[in-house]
Amino acid sequence: MKITIFGATGTIGRLLVNKALADGHTVTAFTRSPDKIKQSARHLHVINGDVLDPLAVAAAVQDQDAVICALGMPLLNKEGLRAAGTRIIVAAMEKAGVNRFVCLSGLGAGDSWDLLPWHYKYLIVPLLMHRLFKDHNAQEVYVRDSPLDWIIVRPSNFAKGESSRSYQHGFRKLDSSFKLKMAPPDIADFMLKQLASDAYLHQSPGLSY
Template sequence: MDQENKGTFGTPVAVLGASGGVGRRIVDRLLTAGHPVRCQTRNASRLSDLSGRADVWAFDPRDETALTGFVAGCRAVIFALGTDRMGATTLFSDVTVALIPAMKAGGVRRLIAITGVGAGETRGHGGFFYDWIIFPLFTRARYRDKDRQEKMIAASGLDWTIVRPAPFSERPSAGSISVLNEITPDTRLTKITRDEVADFVAAQIDDPSHLHRYPFIGHT
């Protein structure tokens, strides 16, 4: 583990999945803003460039003992874990089962979790290509577990926000993202970049406006 970077805010933000496509972008934004950051990854070599700038921990995120030490003393936890697995998974719910008591043991209340379009009420609101091709063929099983995860977080008693991004796009769109806390039958958010997700999530650390809400974010 690297020496903890105390930064200007003093108390670190913990990022689970810090070496992933969105997680790493979140880490960069937090460091730029002056937050000390504690990063979880399975392979520390993937974050070797952060040596001296962030506190890197390598462990399986389902390990409650490791999680308890990881989140202790943090001001917030960001859940940015992902998986490429197309079949059934329990990764998200397994980690959440371990994370909630770990946070409570350490007195850490703020949790920002990223799920996505396909979770809860967002299902069927990601546009034709995602709803009729990507979701049924590739991500349906993943979202069964994300639904389980969301229910656990909502019942946790923590100060949570669950962020549901639209389908990822490599091409930026013009204008600001839409942030929707209510979904109507004609709601469609079809794209968002990982950079935009990272910007939004990092901003939630000190923003209570989406507390106990499920912001659906993206472009039409």
Template sequence: MKLTVFGATGGIGRELVRQALDAGHEVTAVVRDPARLDVAGGRLEVVRSGLADAEELRGAVRGRSAVLSGLGARSRKDAGVATRLTRTVIGAMEAEGVRRLLVVSAGPVGPAPADDGPLDRGVRALVSAVLKDVYADLREMEAELARSGTDWTSVRPPRLQDKPLTGRYRTVVGGFPPKGRFIARADVAHAMLSMIDAGETLKQGVGVAY
């Protein structure tokens, strides 16, 4: 497949590029600073962009099988960036007639498991309060997805870890795995790539966790 990855210098984005290349896909990585991308390969094209203009991005998504995005706030002061940048990506995709889009959101944006215990409910409430602006941004990003003409999937992980790929995790379409507290960025990327052709994830939020 021909894939485009936005946010390719972030933890999940870098893994998306690396794993997609390893799987034999052709990858276009859209980055602000190419020097920060430490992945290389003969099937990799690197495009530099500040993601301010949908028209500028049309060439980066033209003819692609899917677009994958690791865009999002890296801290609370960056809240708002996920919605703004995703809106630009959607604009470019719609202009080129590219439909498949997978993005990273967060577990607390979706529904909590009905059988979560007091500890998990308490942690979820605390994290949601501390990062309320970031999660508000992600909710608005998901609203932009729902209003778009794309075949989107929002992947919602819990706390992210920098650990090796395992390929072993749980997913729940429209919900979240009970007691799912952690997942490696590498496994989030693995899950996103595995969902590209998964029809049951279209226009759905998908919880993913160990």
């Protein structure tokens, strides 16, 4: 499969690139920092571009089978890059006739807000993560309103450590066993699996240990 990955040098993006190549996919890695991509492979193509540049985005998605969006920004960033970039990606995909879209969001965005414990909703998010959630919420609207074959992936907090391969996904409520943590390798693994699965088509599965 030919895949374009936006945010290819971020925490999740780097893992997506490596895992997709290992799985035999042809990868186009789109990034503003191509020097951060250290590996080279016959099936890896690196594009130095800005996701806010419609022409660059259009070129990156042309003739692809699927697109993965793993855009990220610092917690206190005010630019709203995820939403603005995703809007441009979605428009480019529609024009190019590329349908499969897997987009990284976060647990608590959109209709998963009620899944968060009270200290997240009333302390952590208002103090530290309100801009992140505003960005993700706007981003998700662009995805859900599109005609694409989309899947929005909502992991809980990133955890240090290696992949465990044992985690919860697609839940509608939390219980006391949930740790609200996910190691990035597991997030990347789940996102790549959605390229060939319709189990969560037009849905927004949450992820958590």
